[in-house]
Amino acid sequence: EEGKDFEPVADRLLGRSGGAGVYTAYHDPPEGIRLTADSRIPADARLRVSYYHCPVVFNGRVATCMTDPEVHDWWRSEIRRVKRLLSPRAFLMSHDEIRVVGWCAACQERKLTPGELLAADVRKCYDMIREESPDAEVVAWSDMFDPNHNARANYYLANGTLAGSWEGLPRDVIVANWNYQKRAESLRWFSERGHRQVIAGYYDRPVSDIALWQSAARGVTGIEGMMFTTWQRRYDDLEAFAQRAWAP
Incomplete structure (x- = not known):
């Protein structure tokens, strides 16, 4: 559970690589998953991570969600x-x-x-x-x-x-x-x-x-x-x- 077993995961450069509102095809990724002190996840565990991949079109364009x-x-x-x-x-x-x-x-x-x-x-x-x-x-x-x-x-x-x-x-x-x-x-x-x-x-x-x-x-x-x-x-x-x- 995020915030309990591992620290919150966020890409601080997403949409801010080069300035606010800027999406680039690549930037240095954030630090990986960091376990909390009282995590229930063993240190040597292999994890499956579920996430959304956000494609960047033309090295700078990202589509907005039509529902949010x-x-x-x-x-x-x-x-x-x-x-x-x-x-x-x-x-x-x-x-x-x-x-x-x-x-x-x-x-x-x-x-x-x-x-x-x-x-x-x-x-x-x-x-x-x-x-x-x-x-x-x-x-x-x-x-x-x-x-x-x-x-x-x-x-x-x-x-x-x-x-x-x-x-x-x-x-x-x-x-x-x-x-x-x-x-x-x-x-x-x-x-x-x-x-x-x-x-x-x-x-x-x-x-x-x-x-x-x-x-x-x-x-x-x-x-x-x-x-x-x-x-x-x-x-x-x-x-x-x-x-x-x-x-x-």
Whole structure:
């Protein structure tokens, strides 16, 4: 029993390796299990240790639990601070490339698939934004709610299928669609479900690729614009992108 037979075990650098909120793929591990003075465990005993392994994605990303109420408390605090400091006309929710979900006891006790967990999670986030800023637009990335993209079975370390996640996405949420590979199917999918969309184009690809998005969007209702989306800070292409996006 922790605290009785052995000292409490904690990794003091978890989420703090290099600074608060920082997760690294490796850091010096904490000291191992230390027995208490009156422990019932023999000094030479072989122990089986039960614990949760927390995968770190891209050497710094860790998924939050979709059930822990403290996570939602953090969200509400952030929403309130963003509203107070910026008074934004729109909030972009960050449900994107969620590669670990549905493993902890709290999530498993709910008897829901990862898709159902995500549906409930995004709806809760949406509701909190609406409570704090009822007139603001709400935007979501497309991939986790698109069966043509990541809302499916066998997605990285999701413990089950992510299908059905889209059932938690209210129709007035604007979808930032970045499914380049299946752009035609994806644009139609969200349009048929009643969502307005912004095409999240560029993605550090040739500017000429915007024509492929424009072609896929023809005849699709609810396309409200295009967003210059770069992960490599390649703003030198911004003007050329805008000229192509605004061309008739």
